[in-house]
Amino acid sequence: MKFLKTVSSIALATSLAFTANSVLAKKDETIKVGVLHSLTGTMAISETTLKDTVLMMIEEQNKKGGLLGKKLEAVVVDPASNWPLFAEKTRELISKEKAEVIFGCWTSVSRKSVLPVLEELNGLLFYPVQYEGEESSKNVFYTGASPNQQAIPAVDYLMNELEVKRWVLAGTDYVYPRTTNKILEAYLKSKGVADEDIMINYTPFGHSDWQSIVSDVKKFGKTGKKTAVVSTINGDANVPFYKELANQGISAEDIPVVAFSVGEEELSGIDTKPLVGHLAAWNYFQSVEGKENAAFIKQWKKFTKDPKRVTNDPMEATYIGFQMWVKAVEKAGTTDTDKVEQAMIGITAANLTGGVAVMNKNHHLSKPVLIGEIQDDGQLEVVWETEGLVAGDAWSNFLPGSKDIIADWTKPIKCGNYNRKTKKCSGQEY
């Protein structure tokens, strides 16, 4: 009897192993795409949308017949808005799940957390959010805006079109606003703005009591010179900030606010009537008319089964990144990181707002920059756009430390941190 038990258990084990083997064989026929966006925790509010976008793109690509004759398979993990967990999940995606590419991250701190893992395991990440720049990794493609594709054009607009003379740089206290404001301060001073005409203010995450700050801004703007607020305030804290502005009677005509973190998604959680006329600078707005955009919006509403869902800039950046990756893989004929990385440079993809985006040698995109005004229906309407494409700068020209540094991932430089003066590559410093 005991013998029988052993035999049967062995048989069972072999058959199990066999099925496992065949499952593995089948899985080999797909190309795995890692999706590294927080689905729980603080950042879920923004990042779930991007997870859905990637899933939608994969579904569409599979309908077209997949890639290199194989189907794409999404591997979704949840780093739960926990920065160290981002690194762990990246390791899991690359080593265990064998993901060929990862679409993910939102905050800069999460990106910084996954960088060492990506470089150690030679993975590939597409990062779709506007950020502070001062970085270029061989293993990352930055499809969101760098400061010269968002902040600088916005300041130019205020300076030239609205004749703003006094500046409030308000931001949440973390790396993106601090670096962006440093760049902006240097830029404004280079344009001849005096020290006393610049006011810089930082607030904690989720700050909700804006009474004294808005009251200070109001006083700052009462000297007779046109004043504007350049806001790098992080998503959530914007609602009480704008509410306080409206309540204290500051309209967009008195003191316009231009924001870099407020898009359609954030506005869908606010009653926007008091905000009409305030500005946002992005590379994409849902309201832009065009065939590609209309099709994309339609597809998105169908995919999410929600006719009221809005699209936003990081979604477009994800879309462009995905299209580019598909093209690069087709061009390289493989999903091998090094080959795809080289194939990526020079690849173009259609913008949803018309025209094409180009991937540059520094792993940043050339894209158009749009300035929009908030409307009472929560949409943003374009009031100004750059003439042509603006090439993303990995290293800002307005910071003393990074003036001479460029990133160039083609031969002979092949470096993300190359000093043109000393002709030295400092490697990647984090």
Next chain:
Amino acid sequence: MKPFIVNTIILILGCWLSSALAEGTAPTMPSSTSSTSTNVQTAENIAPLLTALTKAKLSKSAKILVQLEQTGGTAMLPLFEQMLNGKLYYQRADAQIIYQVKDSNDTKQYFDIFSKAPLGALDSSLVKKIRVNSKLRTHLKNTIARIQLNHGNDEERLHAVIKLTEKLTQASIDELSAALKTEVNGKVREAIEKAIALYQLQTSEDTPSKLIAIAALSGSLDSKVRNALLKLVEKNSEGKYIEKDRKVRVAVQAELKRIDGRIKIFGFIEKMFFGLSAGSVLLLAAIGLAITFGVMGVFNMAHGEMIMIGAYTTYGVQLLMPNFMEYSLFVAIPAAFLVAGIVGMIIEATVIRHLHGRPLETLLATFGISLILQQAVRSFISATNRPVVTPEWMSGSLEINPIFSLTYNRIYILIFSLIVFFLLLTILKKTALGLHVRAVSQNRAMAKSLGIRTAWVDSMTFALGSGIAGVAGVALSQITNVGPNMGQDYIIGSFMVVVFGGVGNLFGTLVGAFSLGIANKFLEPATGAVLANILVLVFIILFIQRRPKGLFPQKGRAAD
């Protein structure tokens, strides 16, 4: 007359679409002919301008608007107003200018801008919006002000004068002076006279007229007056006064000293108000915890989520009564109290009761509950924030003078927090439930032996604390985000206030909340918001070291 002609010209220009629609417009025309009168010449000039407006780039629109004002005058007012509101459209087919109104069913109805003839609900592909940006909006507001200066009612005329005072030019002064001659309303006259005096102060060259202007403006706290005065005492690059006459400078300096004195006083009052208002938010958030943690001694980490539930209830109530937004908060307050109270009762019955006397485990369990509640909201409602509408009566501010105004939402919340506080105090001090709560919290065994149903009292107390947190959520939904994380922002502040004020003492919570709020707001201008928070926290830690039982420790045997 003009609307009629404009309409006719547009109709002639128009293609089949507009002629089909014109059947609707025709009968209404005679009525509009009598309203205004102008000549055919003007109307012929306006039609091409209107067409140009539909085609213009944003940067070119201002020029066309100036021409429209010059040729069209008063009759263009509806066009300017609708454009300012962003409701001005044109028909793609024939460039007929129309405006959009949303009817009660939220469908977009269109009307001719001049004749007001209804065109029905046009398909969005047939119409295009005439775009406007903030530069144009400023321009439009000034244009409207110029027109209304002579044609508006009292309030509109006053508003027009204030608008024109923002940027005074010789042209606008001429217009204001002309208006002054026929103006009968005292307030408007006063505003115009001030504007003229201000212009005199800014531009005149001779001493007497400057002194007259300073005297006329004396007592005004308007920032424009202060800026103009400051200009008169500026020094040039060599350190010499630009204004040569000493008499003027002395008068200006005396006036500036007076204004700055007022600014200081009102600045202080303003800071006090900001502090009290920040304190009222802390008080609202902490007061529920003062009961569950302070009186019952339960470490309730899910307290913030009770606030969140209250805020989401507000959102739900507003969804149910979209046509009565103004009253939605009055329904939301009892609703939030009930919903949060019931959730609290369930938590008490299923978890907290079984962990009685084990504070560490209670802390961990309630922390788990808070995570579960947050994720439940994310999964079943949405991960994104929900828009809660602020009723009209809570928006805007009460302007006391040009340098001091109080926002209505903060005033109401301050009053509301005090009402809630004293209501709660009455419940604890004057009702049977309050007596039982105090008895149970002071000596459970004794209370039980005297026949008090302690389990029932526990349940009611926890429900009361949770319900009040829910009510706080209604108030907080008016000033901050309503989202799954909102409770997290208040839990630390609440514990801080309760511990600082003295556990188990409601008055301590009141004093603690307001003193922390005021301290924060007085520190903030000097240190920035981030450092102010840290300093307050450090202060509390040091304070607790000295007085572990808070500001108002409980005394007597009950304290042990």
